[in-house]
Amino acid sequence: MYSDPSRTVDVRVRDLISRMTLEEKVGQLNQMPAIEADFDKLAELAAGGKIGSLVLAWTPWAGAGGERQNLNVAENNRIQRAAVERSRLGIPLILGRDVVHGFRTIFPIPLGQAASWDPQLVEEASTIAAREAASAGVHWTFAPMVDIARDPRWGRVAEGFGEDPCLCGVLAAASVRGFQGDDLSRPDRIGACLKHMIGYGAVEGGRDYNVAEISQQTLRNVYAAPFRKGIDVGAVSVMAAFNEIDGEPCSGSRAILTDFLRGELGFSGFVVSDWASVDELRQHGVADDRRAAARIAFDAGLDMEMSSGCHAEHLEALVESGQISIEQIDQSVANILRVKFRLGLFERPYADPELSSRVFLQEDHRGCARKLAAKSLVLLKNDNNVLPISSRTKIGITGPLATAQRELMGTWTVDGFGDETVSIVDGFRNAGVNIVHIDDTVDSGDPLWSNVDLIVVALGEDHLRSGENASIAALDLPSGQLDLLEKLAVVGKPVVVVICAGRPLVLTDVIPHADAILYAWHPGIEGGNAIADVLCGAVNPSGKLPVTMPRHVGQIPIHYARKNTGRPDDGGYTDIPATPLFAFGYGLSYTTFVYSDFAVSRPSITALEGIEASALITNTGDVPGDEVVQCYIRDVVSRMTRPVRELAGLERVRLEPGESKRVIFALSASELGYWDRDGKLTVEPGRFGVWIAPDSQFDGREAGGEFEVVA
Ligand code: GLC
Numbered sequence: 217m218y219s220d221p222s223r224t225v226d227v228r229v230r231d232l233i234s235r236m237t238l239e240e241k242v243g244q245l246n247q248m249p250a251i252e253a254d255f256d257k258l259a260e261l262a263a264g265g266k267i268g269s270l271v272l273a274w275t276p277w278a279g280a281g282g283e284r285q286n287l288n289v290a291e292n293n294r295i296q297r298a299a300v301e302r303s304r305l306g307i308p309l310i311l312g313r314d315v316v317h318g319f320r321t322i323f324p325i326p327l328g329q330a331a332s333w334d335p336q337l338v339e340e341a342s343t344i345a346a347r348e349a350a351s352a353g354v355h356w357t358f359a360p361m362v363d364i365a366r367d368p369r370w371g372r373v374a375e376g377f378g379e380d381p382c383l384c385g386v387l388a389a390a391s392v393r394g395f396q397g398d399d400l401s402r403p404d405r406i407g408a409c410l411k412h413m414i415g416y417g418a419v420e421g422g423r424d425y426n427v428a429e430i431s432q433q434t435l436r437n438v439y440a441a442p443f444r445k446g447i448d449v450g451a452v453s454v455m456a457a458f459n460e461i462d463g464e465p466c467s468g469s470r471a472i473l474t475d476f477l478r479g480e481l482g483f484s485g486f487v488v489s490d491w492a493s494v495d496e497l498r499q500h501g502v503a504d505d506r507r508a509a510a511r512i513a514f515d516a517g518l519d520m521e522m523s524s525g526c527h528a529e530h531l532e533a534l535v536e537s538g539q540i541s542i543e544q545i546d547q548s549v550a551n552i553l554r555v556k557f558r559l560g561l562f563e564r565p566y567a568d569p570e571l572s573s574r575v576f577l578q579e580d581h582r583g584c585a586r587k588l589a590a591k592s593l594v595l596l597k598n599d600n601n602v603l604p605i606s607s608r609t610k611i612g613i614t615g616p617l618a619t620a621q622r623e624l625m626g627t628w629t630v631d632g633f634g635d636e637t638v639s640i641v642d643g644f645r646n647a648g649v650n651i652v653h654i655d656d657t658v659d660s661g662d663p664l665w666s667n668v669d670l671i672v673v674a675l676g677e678d679h680l681r682s683g684e685n686a687s688i689a690a691l692d693l694p695s696g697q698l699d700l701l702e703k704l705a706v707v708g709k710p711v712v713v714v715i716c717a718g719r720p721l722v723l724t725d726v727i728p729h730a731d732a733i734l735y736a737w738h739p740g741i742e743g744g745n746a747i748a749d750v751l752c753g754a755v756n757p758s759g760k761l762p763v764t765m766p767r768h769v770g771q772i773p774i775h776y777a778r779k780n781t782g783r784p785d786d787g788g789y790t791d792i793p794a795t796p797l798f799a800f801g802y803g804l805s806y807t808t809f810v811y812s813d814f815a816v817s818r819p820s821i822t823a824l825e826g827i828e829a830s831a832l833i834t835n836t837g838d839v840p841g842d843e844v845v846q847c848y849i850r851d852v853v854s855r856m857t858r859p860v861r862e863l864a865g866l867e868r869v870r871l872e873p874g875e876s877k878r879v880i881f882a883l884s885a886s887e888l889g890y891w892d893r894d895g896k897l898t899v900e901p902g903r904f905g906v907w908i909a910p911d912s913q914f915d916g917r918e919a920g921g922e923f924e925v926v927a
Pocket of ligand 1 (some may be wrong): 271273275276277279314358411490560684788
């Protein structure tokens with residue numbers, strides 16, 4: 217009956233579990249790394265029903281730019297065939313891979329995608345990533361990474377959507393929708409995995425894998441926000457985090473993986489550990505052997521164990537000794553089987569080795585990558601409108617990232633190829649502009665420089681300087697790059713700085729030497745074309761910062777949604793301003809926009825009602841442009857302290873010169889409330905401020921007002 221696709225998933229799951237032995241059930245909870253040397257062994261284990269999944273990586277550093285780990289579709293099929301055709305019940309494996317920001321078509325890193333503030337385009341990119349990954353036999357991705365990060369020293373800030381609960385939540389949902397679509401059984405869709413549960417971005421000192429000290433209020437109202445949104449749109453899995461919270465490693469915390477994740481957030485999919493995080497409970501000092509690690513993790517609610525094999529070794533004995541119940545086992549196995557049935561793996565277990573060559577890098581895939589990259593670029597400075605560069609200008613381009621290709625793809629590009637990436641120099645050449653590439657060792661007095669009208673210098677990080685286990689203590693440009701910039705500044709030509717990085721860097725010393733600064737993150741396979749499109753004016757920049765950019769590393773953690781404290785006018789630094797260098801939500805355009813005529817639909821509402829806030833946005837410049845309009849709220853008086861402003865909505869609008877549009881934001885409990893210690897969404901009576909703004913600075917350009925929530 218379980219093999220009958222006309223039966224409901226629940227019927228098939230129940231029927232299959234009723235036929236399984238304890239050994240076969242434990243096999244479903246075991247995920248092993250697809251190590252090439254082990255393929256024969258993996259096939260035998262699959263034939264014996266001892267494994268239920270492969271992580272298509274053979275080291276935990278798949279995304280950290282280590283040795284390339286190509287997929288072997290034929291071998292994966294061979295292991296799958298052993299599971300389906302030789303095991304007693306023929307349960308297919310689910311094959312998981314890190315498809316974090318594209319598969320073969322590499323999109324901007326997630327932090328760059330977040331700078332686009334364009335959920336539709338992020339969804340489209342995830343749809344393309346799913347199409348390409350599925351064509352190569354991947355069933356499930358360990359993405360989106362939804363860790364909110366407010367400490368750019370942490371290398372994995374590159375992999376997430378930035379510092380804000382609202383923006384991260386919107387993009388987490390968009391990404392899950394893109395991967396999973398409406399019908400998970402379609403051959404071009406894959407399961408998503410919200411990671412890492414929870415608070416990984418708050419590791420102390422920005423040091424990876426470290427302790428995260430988070431209050432219950434911050435956990436519920438900041439770090440859980442993107443998980444809520446991803447779960448709301450049906451993410452089928454969650455990955456436990458390496459870090460500990462409140463004295464418990466997340467991978468062994470029932471409070472996190474069951475009471476909070478399932479009890480409060482309503483998650484009903486399956487939980488997978490992060491690479492060896494079950495065995496690492498011993499290093500954390502909460503388990504004195506692998507049997508204890510298996511018991512603690514499984515009892516916490518960790519269904520599938522990635523790579524470290526404690527579940528496989530000890531769960532049967534733990535059940536036989538009564539320390540784990542067979543009901544718990546059946547529940548975890550059901551969580552996993554439901555997803556395998558929904559993915560259609562029983563009907564379509566094998567990949568077509570010929571398919572992916574027809575799917576990879578299609579024209580529209582590259583087109584989406586170019587569009588998303590262009591929208592992700594943030595123009596931070598543009599003195600004297602030195603940009604856009606006119607077609608008559610002779611450009612001298614230089615810098616360590618001018619011809620870079622692999623670097624532009626950024627971290628976690630497991631299946632992309634550097635030589636398929638458009639460099640910045642090639643982007644300019646493709647645009648047909650008058651350009652000469654000058655090596656950055658050429659002396660500033662060299663005549664080469666006097667023959668150009670403007671200098672573009674490409675600076676920033678390579679792909680290894682951010683990502684997993686790549687935290688840095690100083691957020692400066694890599695060594696030598698500021699010296700190069702200072703050298704170019706004396707040439708006496710306008711200097712346009714393009715920065716490619718996996719994190720916000722401190723630009724305080726860069727600003728005086730740059731007439732213009734374009735922050736490009738790691739823009740992906742079409743990065744060079746997108747940068748040329750923006751610098752040469754084919755595309756008007758519209759990216760806005762998804763993270764605060766500090767003026768000094770000593771300000772960290774720093775973010776816009778600060779609390780007022782009891783002494784809002786004091787408590788800064790005596791040596792530097794407490795304000796950031798560039799604010800969350802900030803980004804320039806080649807045109808200007810004015811916000812005016814704020815209105816609310818009613819002066820007051822009850823806690824159960826909604827309200828609309830709106831403002832008129834006008835393009836007051838002479839070129840068309842996109843504007844990312846942001847809505848912020850403040851609960852002025854509340855039992856729990858609330859930030860001085862919280863992003864409550866975002867909308868990207870395109871306006872022709874002189875055109876105005878009224879942008880309306882619907883606000884209700886999910887935007888106005890907060891999650892209290894009992895996990896209840898609470899909207900307290902009282903005054904609320906609401907602003908519609910170009911960014912989080914509130915420097916007078918915003919349009920705002922107040923309304924009242926009445927008891
Ligand atoms: C890594 C990462 C995780 C990734 C997993 C599989 O250590 O922490 O995000 O999905 O291992 O590669």
